[in-house]
Amino acid sequence: xxxxxxxxxxxxxxxxxxxxxxxxxxxxxxxxxxxxxxxxxxxxxxxxxxxxxxxxxxxxxxxxxxxxxxxxxxxxxxxxxxxxxxxxxxxxxxxxxxxxxxxxxxxxxxxxxxxxxxxxxxxxxxxxxxxxxxxxxxxxxxxxxxxxxxxxxxxxxxxxxxxxxxxxxxxxxxxxxxxxxxxxxxxxxxxxxxxxxxxx
Numbered sequence: 391x392x393x394x395x396x397x398x399x400x401x402x403x404x405x406x407x408x409x410x411x412x413x414x415x416x417x418x419x420x421x422x423x424x425x426x427x428x429x430x431x432x433x434x435x436x437x438x439x440x441x442x443x444x445x446x447x448x449x450x451x452x453x454x455x456x457x458x459x460x461x462x463x464x465x466x467x468x469x470x471x472x473x474x475x476x477x478x479x480x481x482x483x484x485x486x487x488x489x490x491x492x493x494x495x496x497x498x499x500x501x502x503x504x505x506x507x508x509x510x511x512x513x514x515x516x517x518x519x520x521x522x523x524x525x526x527x528x529x530x531x532x533x534x535x536x537x538x539x540x541x542x543x544x545x546x547x548x549x550x551x552x553x554x555x556x557x558x559x560x561x562x563x564x565x566x567x568x569x570x571x572x573x574x575x576x577x578x579x580x581x582x583x584x585x586x587x588x589x590x
Contacts, residue, residue, distance in 0.1 A: 413444075413448070413452065414452050416442055417438060417442060417448075417449055417452055417453065417459075418459075418462060418463060418466055420438050420441045420442050421433070421438050421459050421460075421463055422463050422466075422504060422505060422508055423441075423504060424437060424438060424441060425460070425463065425508055425511070425512070426504055426505075426507045426508035426511055429511055429512075429515055430456070430460060430512060430515055430521070430522070430523070431515070433456070434456065435449045435450060435453070435455075435456060435459070438459070456522075457522045460512075460522055460523060461522075461526075463508070464512075464523060464526055467505050467508075467509060468530075480537070480540075480541065481541070483540065483541055483542065483543040483544050484544055485544060485586040485587070486586075488541045488542065488544075488586070489582050489586040491541070492555075492559075492582075493575075493578065493579075493582070496559075496574065496575065496578055497575070499563070500566075500574055500575070503566075503567070503570060506563055506566070506567060507567045510560075510563060510564055510567050512527070513527055534556065535552055535556065538552045538555060538556060539552045542555065551585075554585070555585065558581055558585075562574060562577060562578065562581075
């Protein structure tokens with residue numbers, strides 16, 4: 391007679407085979423997916439534990455609260471952004487190099503639909519000052535605007551150009567999150583042909 395292994399035992403055995411770093415990364419990946427589907431307030435540590443096939447105590451071992459887990463998810467995105475662009479210092483503030491810099495960033499984002507979806511969802515939720523990610527997004531947009539304004543110094547009105555570029559960028563991302571078949575690069579290049587050829 392063949393002894394059958396129960397699903398719960400199989401999950402425990404699998405969890406036991408993971409290193410501490412692998413477990414942490416698995417929890418982060420699952421949290422990213424679930425939060426991007428249901429929003430931060432629609433997911434609990436118990437939900438994440440269940441999806442990972444482990445007990446809630448293991449999740450709380452790595453992340454003491456949902457706020458701590460959310461912070462780790464957002465930090466992971468920022469680290470990925472930095473890693474993707476670490477081989478390119480900020481370009482000189484000239485139309486060609488700056489356009490290439492932003493295009494590379496968009497191409498990188500197109501490889502990470504789920505994390506971009508999560509970011510757009512959390513961005514909307516965090517408009518509430520009581521949301522745990524509110525300060526994160528306020529600070530991130532402040533830093534993003536500062537960098538964009540410096541890069542767009544060649545424009546006649548860098549401040550206005552910064553708002554125009556970021557408004558287009560965020561709107562394009564939102565449309566792509568809604569429709570993964572959207573020809574993002576084609577739309578971006580049409581916009582960039584005008585935006586980077588004009589000094590206004």
